[in-house]
Amino acid sequence: MVLKDILYKTAIEAVKGTTDVMVNAITFDSRTVSFGDAFVAIVGTQSNGHDYIEKAISLGAVAIVCETLPENEVEGVTYVRVKNSKEALAFMASNYYDTPSKNLKLVGVTGTNGKTTIASLLYQLFKNAGYKTGLLSTVKIMVGDTEYKATHTTPDSLTINKYLKEMTDVGVEYCFMEVSSHGIHQSRTAGLHFVGGIFTNLSHDHLDYHNSFAEYRDVKKRFFDELPTTAFALINGDDKNGMVMLQNTKAKKLTYALKTYADYKAQILENQLSGLLLKINEQEVWVKLIGTFNAYNLLAIYGAAVNLGLESQEVLRLMSELESVSGRFQFIVSENKVTAIVDYAHTPDALENVLKTIDAIRTRNEQLITVVGCGGNRDTTKRPIMAHVASSMSDKVIFTSDNPRNEVPETIIEDMEKGVEPQNYKKTIAVVDRKQAIKTACQLASPNDIILIAGKGHETYQEIKGIRNHFDDMETVTELLAQLNK
Template sequence: MKNLEHLIRNANELNIRGSVYIPIKGFSLDSRSIGKEYCFVARKGAALDGHKFIHDAIDNGATSVLCETLPEELKESVTYIQTAQIGKTLALMLNEFYNYPSDKIKLIGITGTNGKTTTTTLLFNLFRQLGYKCGLISTIKYIIDQEVHESTHTTPDIINLYKLIAQMRDRSCSHIFMEVSSHAVEQERIKDLKFDIAVFTNITQDHLDYHKTFKNYIYAKKKFFDELKEESVALINTDDSNAKVMVQNTKAKVKTFGILNMADYKGKILENSFYGLQLKVNHREIHSSLVGDFNASNLVCVYAVASILGANEDEVLVHMSSLKSVEGRFDWYKNNNNSKIGIVDYAHTPDALEKILQTIQKLKQPQQSIITVIGCGGNRDKTKRPIMAHIAVSNSDKVIFTADNPRDEDPGEIIQEMEAGVDAILVQKYISLVDREQAIKTACLLSNSSDIILVAGKGHEKYQEIKGKKFPFDDMQKLKSFL
């Protein structure tokens, strides 16, 4: 608990109504989760305006309100802090409340359309093996040393993020590996956190339902690097054409990694099969059980981060060879009775889907067919639906379009929008089945001995989200039962 006066001592341009000599026990953006002597943060969001819930928050125990606009009715028992820079002010208050939690740990943030979850998880597992206590903040889960928590967002809201980092620091974590989404940058969820290393993996079409244009999406990612401090390191993937754009205005020291182009950490694929990769990084060889060119890039990135953090490179190489694939990322299973191979992957963007199908094409034998089961999420970027359908049909022998997480949309209509991307000469290669379980079952029935079935889009998720409810559904479980 700290006094409000202390929390706002470094903030400027505040319009304060009420006493600053009051205790603050916590913060919340949700009026329903307010506790006694909490500060309610009322800000305008994409879907809701927090100002509409100020009175509810006060009824639930809030004694202070941080807002952009003062309500018409002010209560004498409540302190109101009005500011035009609510993101900056909130970050200052949270840093004071949690004693600047990112200052005393190594914070590594990873952003990009694809590869964030795999890279953060591999780094977390690697540094655990190297003997460090670590924290993980990812799409799949949050981990404080060995304590696992369910993930709610790729990057939590700013209040929960600061709280989580403080908990990791208090549990003696020395390193935190976290995913940084474009939404998090745009919505100032990472405001004023001190990043030791910021990583850019790649950028391709995604989230245009939110950012509207690809240019806006690029600049949301770029903002992460624009705001780095001089003592930070920006690590970028030279194989991506937008990598240099990311660091045009950064103050951080720039380092590079890559497979195809020259880089400070240069990788080369020596072998690539279903049983793993053999790589050379800066003339040092690495063997990994991970599969595919995209994972080669992820592994080179992991090696680069470990090197920048000062880890012993010989130890890093030894432990990297034992790192396992992340759940739902090229997660494959072979039925030894019929030699059929099932693959589950989170690929939900055009680039990710194309890369995984290209990888399978490289790995498969001539007699093997590829059967892909794919859908597109509802209430998300509609423009990628026909593109993903085109990629699936162009790179597979057979395709089944099905439901993903339709959310509030009609899954049949989503599939129709996907079908619009299929060229007339390829229409015989696909069928559409709305029921995802039946789609997976049908794919297995259509397959012959040793064929490869890819179920894409949901990966690690153990549910289907339909009309606001989450119903249990596990792609890998279903695939194994039918394969």
């Protein structure tokens, strides 16, 4: 493809050389450069792509897209200086793959909690409705029925467009995509054509990356600011930040809520371990999902599906068939009647929601044992808050490792313990090894007790000192409970 066509819509500040040069591929990783490629120099959090321009050229790059031109330029190489190389990469990726997002209906889901559930269940619903459907989520990437492993909540823009192109090639009509604050801030979604955006909620998260909660909120808002007039913007009206998302959007403004007036309103009629009975816009539906937080998720799904053209009664029928997402309030009941729940809750708000859900369905004749940790090299300010929530809403709490990454697990747990109030000290113990912590919970549990294992959900690994070791919470607790039943 010709470079000048790949550069369409990028904010170019200067060009040295010809843009009529043919380009084989685009890359922002100097290790993957081949002869005839365009290398985009990205300023990242860990490294600066500008430091690898010389290496890229030595490997055969014929074009360099960067924010700062190198001092030593190589003859025969085209240099393009842009205002923002991350944004340029996104537009270039879209152009290179023939703007695939224009050839399907792409819906983005953003917010602190609920993104994976909403995107995954919308994929499930539209697939069950008979449509070829795509999914870009934290858990997995689906191109029709073909599954790929996911590595980020929002992949880099080249990966996004590569999968979208694959989707259009096999006739996918709808795609549902998680849109993270990192993805928005790093312009990974620039150049994509969305037909709809969904806002779930906003709570304490990623303040290790964003300088403040206000910045975190405003980054989320940017996604809605950039939606076109032909799109819909569907927001949680019960979240105080919901209306902020709609302030400057050109899209059709829509709301969903349980507590306030909204376009899509629900009432919880029954809430039990077997599911929810909801009344949505005066129509009743029984669903297999559990808890108030899932009532919000289902409302968002209902509103999005109706706005994408499905008939409301058909949407309700399809909602009744939906199965829960891996690692999202996933539970088993052992032979001796111990209920173990695995959930991805890794923010204070998400953990509180899960504990409230359990509180609403428990009888009080059982004890609730919570196993929880916090990730290393991430937002440290939420650690004591997570511990405070867990210790004040559980009968027993076991603090343990999550993904300690390059931090000392004991230090993370010490940070958490600072949030435990004096009256709750005796409820808590620390067991650094996660498997041993889950085993301890199983040993402490009596028949009819509930064990919540929070933080990792669908993840099948534990990252310690840069190495990912196999670890699956559901697999582990299932095995341990079975052993204790023998």
